[in-house]
Amino acid sequence: MANIVNLDRVSKGYGAAGQLLTDVSLGLDDADRVGVVGLNGAGKSTLLRLLTKLEEPDSGRVTHRRDLRIAWLPQSLELAADATVKDVVLGTAWLDEGFGAEHEWAGDAGVRSILDGLGMPHLGLDQPVGPMSGGERRRVALAALLVRTADLIVLDEPTNHLDVAGIDWLARHLVTKRGALVVVTHDRWFLDAVCTATWEVGDQQVRAYEGGFAAWTLARVERERIAAATEARRQNLLRKEIAWLRRGPPARTSKPRFRIDAANALIADVPPPRDSVSLRRLATARLGKQVYDLERVTLHAGPKRILDDVTWQVGPGDRIAILGANGAGKTTLLRLLAGRLAPDAGTFRTGATVRTAFLSQELAELPNQLRLLEAVEEVAKRVQLGDRELSAAQLAEVFGFADRRVWTPVGDLSGGERRRLQLLRLLATEPNVLLLDEPTNDLDTDTLASLEDLLDSWPGTLIVASHDRYLVERVTDTVYAVGDGALRHLVGGVEEYLASVSPDDQGVTRRVAGASRERIPDQRVDPRAARKELARLERAVAKLEQREAALHDEMARHATDYTRVAELDAQLKGVQAERAEAEEAWLTLAEQVPDH
Structure with missing residues (x-):
């Protein structure tokens, strides 16, 4: 690997936002795949602009390898209204370098496959971008970036406006694309599928971790356990997140690289994410037997038929995800x-005890003249959520509004903060049915974890329309797909949905320990032989850990003998490499053995 970008003691701040980065030093190699995470407003986008030299640091230095080619997708971009798809994707309407006249639209299979993968197979060469929606323009810009060759791809929220299938396609495309990658996204499944390292932006610093989202989550638990034992509430939340990552559905094939015994000990006493039986019993008591009953319903959105003679029942305590392509009718169904x-035809009945809260994609009217805590107390001063009673201030803290932030005027909140407040006020009404339309929009990963923790103990009926695969697998139990007038129950969940829209019979993309990825054909293994090998690898790891501990002790005893310490350090590195290799082999084999 060769170094391509360096940040040397870089600092950056803005008048209103204050200091964001202080004395940050980072290096980026030509094969690095980095996911950037952190709270909203921590400086993630600023870090990307510094990396690309679109902004200069207040102090310090950013250096690039000579002739470095960078492809950059910002959160917001401007395309000329009169530009065509050809101008943007093949020409120079947005990026610096075009393909040239020799490239023919119809003959370039690579360009067409990228547009198809991003959900735009209908686009023509001369179609203007001006009349397109914001999501379509962004996908055209993303296509323009992907068809070019670059040494470094920098993406700021690339999954915005993509459906589940589009996100899955983009992840698989980026895994096979050569060059370095730095990406900011709140989509945690995407981070685990694509990234081999994580940069956490916060407290004016950038901390680097090996592995994707799952590995970063574990590292945070370990760091906070050692350095901040007083933050017990936050640790418990992160431990619950790790428990989910280890106990998630079989479709989850990405596992972090970490010490097996340490990870098992960490989550051994963590209960399942939710007690479905108890919650369903509570939900039945609150809701009665009927929630929604659709009988031979037909529903249109303008001229488009969303439901065609559909019969469907939703019961108390059901936790349902609605999947579908953009424009398939998910929002219309929730409405x-x-x-x-x-409905245009058929019968639609709602249970007598149903109290619905609907989180739409649009930001509802909020009382801009009030302070944040007052805006919550305007709805309720105390809230009962499942078995937990929270004050308005405690509920605000769950959603990331702590300390003096609760006294911020609503009119001064950012878009992401207004989204959080909107959801917070909905929950404060104590509904027993929650309808969530793309609830993860504008929420950072910490806030998403808090929201999921809250929903774990919420006993009502939950129906979520979302492209966030992690959220869908985390908080729902049943998956339906809407499209072509039908509502189909998907027993296989997200994986079944992806197979139906983008079948792939060549194998599965799997994430191997240490975040290297390869294409592994579907194959069967001998379960008995595999379990014996797993046991052998576990014994090998245990012995290597004992050897590693002994070397640490011996280094401590010879701390003043620099020659001996150097010899022991070389031995230690060899043992650590052997242990990492054994753990990697264990994790790879464990994915292929049922009920290991």
Whole structure:
């Protein structure tokens, strides 16, 4: 690997936002795949602009390898209204370098496959971008970036406006694309599928970790356990997150690189994410037997038929995910359930005890003249959520509004903070049915974890329309797909949905320990032989850990003998490499053995 970008003691701040980065030093190699995480406003986008030299640091230095080619997708971009798809994707309407006249649109299979993968197979060469929606323009810009060759790809929220299938395609495409990658996204499944390292931006610093989102989550638990024992509440939340990552559905094939015994000990006493039986019993008591009953319902959105003679029942305590391509009708279905639309034909009945809260994609009117805590107390001063009673201030803290932030005027909140407040006020009404339309928009990973923890103990009926695969697998139990007038139950969940829209019979993309990825054909292994090998690897790891501990002790005894310490350090590195190799082999084999 060769170094391509360096940040040397870089600092950056802005008048209103204050100091974001202080004395940050980082290096980026030509094969690095880095996910950037952190709270909203911590400086993630600023870090990307510094990396690309779109902004200069207040102090310090950013250096690039000579002739470094960078492809950059910002959060917001401007395309000329009169530009065509050809101008943007093949020409120079947005990026510096075009393909040239020799490239023919119809003959370039690579360009067409990228547009198809991003959900735009209908686009023509001369179609103007001006009349397109914001999501379509962003996908055209992303296509323009992907068709070019670059040494470094920098993406700021690339999964925005992509559906589940589009996100899955983009992850697989980036895994096979050569060059370095730095990406900011709140999509945790995407981070684990694509990234081999994680940079955490916070407290004006950038901390680097090996592995994707799962490995970073474990590292945070370890760091906080050692350095901040007083933060017990936050540690418990992160431990619950690790428990989910280890106990998640079989479809989850990415596992972090970490010490097996340490990880098992860490989560051994953590209960399952939720007690479905108890929650369902509570939900039945609060909701009665009926929530929604659709009988031979037909529903249109303008001229488009969303549901065609559909019969469907939703019961108390059901936790349902609605999947579908952009424009398939997910939002229209939720609006029907919320009572904002009537069916064109058939019967739609709502249970007598149902109290619905609907989180739409649009930001509802908020009381800008009030302070944040007052805006929550305007709805309720105390809230009962499952078995937990929270004050308005405690509920605000769950959603990331702590200390003096609760006294911020609502009118001064950012878009992400307004989204959080909108959801917070909905929950404060104590509904027993939650309808969530893309609830993860504008929320950072910490806030998402808090939201999921809250939903774990919420006993009502939950219906979520989302492209966030991690959220879908984390908080729901049943998956339905809407499209072509039908509502299909997917027993296999997200994996079944992806197979139906983008079948792949060549194998599965798997994430191997240490975050290297390879294409592994589907194959069967002998379970008995595999379990014996797993046991052998576990014994090998245990012995290597004992050897590693002994070397540490011996180094401590010879601390003043620099020659001996150097010899022991060389031995230690060899043992650590052997242990890492054994753990990697264990994790790879464990994915292929059922009920290991």
